[in-house]
Amino acid sequence: MSPTAAGGRRGPVWIFDLDDTLHDATTRVFPHINRAMTAYVMQHLGVDRPEADRLRIGYWHRFGATLIGLVKLHQVDATHFLRQTHDFPDLPGLVQRTPALRQILRRLPGRKIVFSNSPIHYCEAVLDALGIADCFCFEDLFTIERTGLHPKPDPIGFRRLLKARRLDPRRCVMVEDNVANLHTAKRLRMRTVLVGHTVRKPRGVDLVVRSPRQLAKALRLHRPVAARGGC
Numbered sequence: 357m358s359p360t361a362a363g364g365r366r367g368p369v370w371i372f373d374l375d376d377t378l379h380d381a382t383t384r385v386f387p388h389i390n391r392a393m394t395a396y397v398m399q400h401l402g403v404d405r406p407e408a409d410r411l412r413i414g415y416w417h418r419f420g421a422t423l424i425g426l427v428k429l430h431q432v433d434a435t436h437f438l439r440q441t442h443d444f445p446d447l448p449g450l451v452q453r454t455p456a457l458r459q460i461l462r463r464l465p466g467r468k469i470v471f472s473n474s475p476i477h478y479c480e481a482v483l484d485a486l487g488i489a490d491c492f493c494f495e496d497l498f499t500i501e502r503t504g505l506h507p508k509p510d511p512i513g514f515r516r517l518l519k520a521r522r523l524d525p526r527r528c529v530m531v532e533d534n535v536a537n538l539h540t541a542k543r544l545r546m547r548t549v550l551v552g553h554t555v556r557k558p559r560g561v562d563l564v565v566r567s568p569r570q571l572a573k574a575l576r577l578h579r580p581v582a583a584r585g586g587c
């Protein structure tokens with residue numbers, strides 16, 4: 357049994373987004389990724405910077421990720437794109453650590469999984485920089501590759517995760533900074549926690565916390581579900 361399965365068969369299953377949920381990506385990491393994506397689009401589509409930015413943002417809104425637009429409409433190789441845009445040697449120095457994050461995660465009872473729209477090599481590097489890459493924090497890392505290129509909020513990616521880990525969504529608590537992703541989780545009958553600063557709790561969100569440090573509050577969201585079959 358994984359160390360993170362200590363919550364037992366009836367405990368909660370925490371599904372964590374990575375960027376801007378477990379660490380602040382917006383301030384220092386995302387500007388690097390955005391520049392790399394724009395450069396990639398300019399080079400491979402032969403467009404100038406304003407057009408590359410316009411396409412990139414448009415695909416993000418339309419498909420949930422720049423990558424999907426490039427694959428569907430421009431036959432870009434997904435593996436090449438993900439490697440080129442999420443690979444920078446100074447990443448560990450850019451990742452901003454959330455204080456006491458490891459202790460916070462270890463104290464939460466139940467299984468824990470990371471579910472990210474980013475590629476696996478990047479997620480592993482960020483988790484390593486945060487000091488939470490080992491199995492004592494997370495039992496699995498479900499990344500864009502494993503969704504079959506169906507990034508959040510696409511329900512197909514969520515269902516692939518549920519099937520791969522044999523999860524009952526009623527036991528799952530999705531922790532995210534993106535409300536659209538939480539809406540999909542809610543439609544699949546998960547509990548939902550928004551990480552962020554908002555004065556009003558959005559529809560479909562069960563709890564808002566300002567940082568992972570407040571996650572203990574989310575324990576009250578979990579209602580034990582009678583175990584059936586392999587869930």
Ligand SMILES: [Mg+2]
Pocket residue numbers: 373374375376377532533534
């Ligand atoms: Mg996020």
